[in-house]
Amino acid sequence: MSPAAGGRSESQSLVAPAALYxxxxxxxxxxxxxxxxxxxxxxxxxxxxxxxxxxxxLFLVFDLSTRVADPRSGxxxxxxxxxxxxxxxxxxxxxxxxxxxxxxLAAGVARAVAGLASRVERLQANSHSVAGAAEGVERxxxxxxxxxxxxxxxxxxxxxAMEELSRTAAExxxxxxxxxxxxxxxxxxxxxxxxAVAEAVEGVGAVERRIADVTARADTLGTRSREIFRVLELIxxxxxxxxxLSLNAALEASAAGGRGRRFAVVAGxxxxxxxxxxxxxxxxxxxxEEFASAxxxxxxxxxxxxxxxxxxxxxxxxxxxxxxxLRASLRESSEAARQIxxxxxxxxxxxxxxxxxxxxxxxxxxRMSRDLSQLSATSGRLRSIGLDLELLAQTFRLDSPRSLKRxxxxxxxxxxxxxxxxxxxxxxxxxxxVGAAPFVECGCIVDARGRVxxxxxxxxxxxxxxxALAELRRRDLSDRAWFKKASxxxxxxxxxxxxxxxxxxxxxMVAVARRDAAGLPVAVVEFDVNVRHWTExxx
Amino acid sequence: MTTTPYLLVRVGERVAALPxxxxxxxxxxxxxxxxxxxxxGLVGLAEFAGEPLAVLDLAQLLxxxxxxxxxxxxxxxxxxxxxxxxxxxxxVDDAIEVIELDPAALALGQALVGGRPVVVVxxxxxxxxx
Numbered sequence: 124m125s126p127a128a129g130g131r132s133e134s135q136s137l138v139a140p141a142a143l144y145x146x147x148x149x150x151x152x153x154x155x156x157x158x159x160x161x162x163x164x165x166x167x168x169x170x171x172x173x174x175x176x177x178x179x180x181l182f183l184v185f186d187l188s189t190r191v192a193d194p195r196s197g198x199x200x201x202x203x204x205x206x207x208x209x210x211x212x213x214x215x216x217x218x219x220x221x222x223x224x225x226x227x228l229a230a231g232v233a234r235a236v237a238g239l240a241s242r243v244e245r246l247q248a249n250s251h252s253v254a255g256a257a258e259g260v261e262r263x264x265x266x267x268x269x270x271x272x273x274x275x276x277x278x279x280x281x282x283x284a285m286e287e288l289s290r291t292a293a294e295x296x297x298x299x300x301x302x303x304x305x306x307x308x309x310x311x312x313x314x315x316x317x318x319a320v321a322e323a324v325e326g327v328g329a330v331e332r333r334i335a336d337v338t339a340r341a342d343t344l345g346t347r348s349r350e351i352f353r354v355l356e357l358i359x360x361x362x363x364x365x366x367x368l369s370l371n372a373a374l375e376a377s378a379a380g381g382r383g384r385r386f387a388v389v390a391g392x393x394x395x396x397x398x399x400x401x402x403x404x405x406x407x408x409x410x411x412e413e414f415a416s417a418x419x420x421x422x423x424x425x426x427x428x429x430x431x432x433x434x435x436x437x438x439x440x441x442x443x444x445x446x447x448x449l450r451a452s453l454r455e456s457s458e459a460a461r462q463i464x465x466x467x468x469x470x471x472x473x474x475x476x477x478x479x480x481x482x483x484x485x486x487x488x489x490r491m492s493r494d495l496s497q498l499s500a501t502s503g504r505l506r507s508i509g510l511d512l513e514l515l516a517q518t519f520r521l522d523s524p525r526s527l528k529r530x531x532x533x534x535x536x537x538x539x540x541x542x543x544x545x546x547x548x549x550x551x552x553x554x555x556x557v558g559a560a561p562f563v564e565c566g567c568i569v570d571a572r573g574r575v576x577x578x579x580x581x582x583x584x585x586x587x588x589x590x591a592l593a594e595l596r597r598r599d600l601s602d603r604a605w606f607k608k609a610s611x612x613x614x615x616x617x618x619x620x621x622x623x624x625x626x627x628x629x630x631x632m633v634a635v636a637r638r639d640a641a642g643l644p645v646a647v648v649e650f651d652v653n654v655r656h657w658t659e660x661x662x
Numbered sequence: 663m664t665t666t667p668y669l670l671v672r673v674g675e676r677v678a679a680l681p682x683x684x685x686x687x688x689x690x691x692x693x694x695x696x697x698x699x700x701x702x703g704l705v706g707l708a709e710f711a712g713e714p715l716a717v718l719d720l721a722q723l724l725x726x727x728x729x730x731x732x733x734x735x736x737x738x739x740x741x742x743x744x745x746x747x748x749x750x751x752x753x754v755d756d757a758i759e760v761i762e763l764d765p766a767a768l769a770l771g772q773a774l775v776g777g778r779p780v781v782v783v784x785x786x787x788x789x790x791x792x
Binding site: 363364366367370371373374377378387390391394 | 667669682683685686687688689690735757759760
């Protein structure tokens with residue numbers, strides 16, 4: 124129980140309410156600022172309500188205290204006591220004290236207290252909602268992150284496959300292009316070859332024509348020489364006749380005796396002439412025969428040459444035919460290569476489209492990933508806001524299963540006045556208390572000097588934490604913040620998260636001092652709630 | 663000395679000389695009609711100046727075997743002498759030329775012409791077998 128504020132003078136009775144009033148608005152302002160740091164507006168309404176109610180209540184305080192400046196110091200001091208408890212946040216105690224007031228006042232204060240309590244509870248509910256929403260967001264963002272990671276991986280695979288396909292298509296295209304080049308080269312060489320063959324054929328044709336020419340000339344020469352032979356025959360005959368004539372003339376001349384001498388001379392000259400003609404004829408004949416023989420052998424050789432040329436021509440024509448077939452098949456091959464090239468180019472452009480779509484997808488996924496990490500950070504902040512709201516709500520002692528201060532008070536009430544001597548019963552008590560509150564991680568009872576009397580941890584941690592527990596039993600906890608604060612007064616304290624000696628994790632520590640009838644502290648009861656489990660408080 | 667004209671003819675391998683004064687005409691390509699049953703020396707019958715002419719093979723007359731059944735040249739000449747003179751044709755291979763020879767060669771029956779031995783035929787004494 125808090126000591127009554129009996130020492131206050133009348134003059135201070137006006138200052139104190141004003142100070143409270145200012146403090147209330149400061150608190151309201153702090154809450155608003157805190158809310159401004161946080162998330163969506165719907166969650167802030169209870170805060171605004173709270174600030175307004177607190178302000179109104181304290182205005183009421185101010186108003187009442189100026190009006191109620193009467194000699195009835197009993198009512199005044201009772202009111203002061205009520206509002207002091209209210210100011211400390213102990214709504215249970217406030218309600219108890221309010222019942223001692225008169226009629227309207229009691230009802231008014233009771234209504235205010237009830238309203239405040241209900242708003243605090245709503246605040247707690249909202250903080251749970253905020254935490255639940257944060258958890259939902261986190262779960263959702265984890266799922267999204269996982270699926271976007273999967274998508275990214277799948278997209279990555281598809282991209283890799285498409286790039287591979289693209290490379291392969293490019294290779295095929297290059298290959299087909301090279302093939303086409305080769306074919307074009309072969310084609311041009313084939314064309315050159317065909318030209319060469321055509322020239323050869325032309326050349327052979329020219330040779331054949333020459334040969335035909337020569338043969339024709341040879342024929343002509345043969346005919347001419349036969350004609351010449353006939354003429355020679357004729358001349359030969361004439362020469363013979365002339366010879367006979369000369370002989371007969373010589374005979375006549377000899378028969379004529381002396382008178383025939385001159386005639387005989389002439390006859391002799393004629394005979395000589397005839398002989399010369401005969402010799403010439405023989406010579407010409409032999410020349411012509413030589414000539415004719417030469418022509419004949421030339422014709423034979425030429426005919427042989429002609430056959431050879433015809434054979435070459437035949438071969439050349441066959442070669443031309445084969446070349447033609449080859450060139451046709453080369454053209455087919457070239458056409459096929461061109462088609463392949465065109466198809467692979469189409470393929471490449473289609474692949475490019477797919478790749479560019481995939482890249483866009485990748486960018487979308489990356490953006491989503493960034494958004495998700497922001498979302499994650501936001502949900503972390505939401506959780507932290509939720510925890511802040513909860514801790515704010517826990518500063519009040521309410522008649523509610525969710526009020527930690529109420530709980531620790533209940534535990535302390537069950538302690539005997541001398542727990543250090545109670546020994547085993549203290550341990551039983553702490554075992555029962557820890558077992559009954561699943562959100563409690565660890566509980567302990569220490570004496571007034573801070574030495575551990577009894578301690579226990581949550582069932583699921585008993586195996587892993589046995590050693591730490593044994594360690595804890597031996598410790599002196601007088602330096603702990605909760606011990607010091609609890610020992611200062613008779614109020615329960617709720618500390619912001621500290622590192623637990625038990626688990627090494629951040630825990631909210633709730634403690635209260637048990638005092639004897641004389642008001643001296645005999646023990647401090649304390650329990651830890653792991654920050655991870657704060658949403659289970661009261662379940 | 664005086665020389666006498668002779669006609670040189672070729673008979674086979676040999677050259678014969680005939681007295682030019684006895685030779686009437688040298689003819690080539692005369693048409694010879696063969697006489698079956700005639701003696702070996704008679705080659706055939708030709709026509710000369712509208713009259714039939716017996717053609718003899720000079721080669722056979724000189725003692726050679728008949729080689730050529732149709733001698734290309736016919737020397738129309740008087741055989742025999744005086745009133746028994748008869749115009750016959752002597753078939754020879756060729757008529758060469760008319761030359762002057764020493765009459766003493768007639769008696770020898772041969773002469774050298776141009777280094778070659780030539781048979782001189784005494785046509786007056788040449789007998790004719792009908």
